Amino acid sequence: MHADIGIAGGQQKGILYRKGKVVATMPEAELVGALVAELDKIAAEDARLIAAGLPLPEGIPELESEPVLAG
DSSP states (O other): OOOSEEEEEETTEEEEEETTEEEEEEEGGGHHHHHHHHHHHHHHHHHHHHHTTOOOOOOOOOOTTSOOOOO
16 A cells, blocks of 8 residues: 655655655655645645546555555
């Protein structure tokens, strides 16, 4: 499973990801603000699509080669 958006941090640096790709690398202290700003962009785009009567984008499709974890 892949996240549509996420952050990872360590050693005073962090990375913002969107749809599995790096959006930005920044100081760790800026990660949460950047994540919120990116979420605001997603919400605005979703609102625009809804207002236009268009379907919302789907999440990232699962990769067929991805292992399935036993539960």
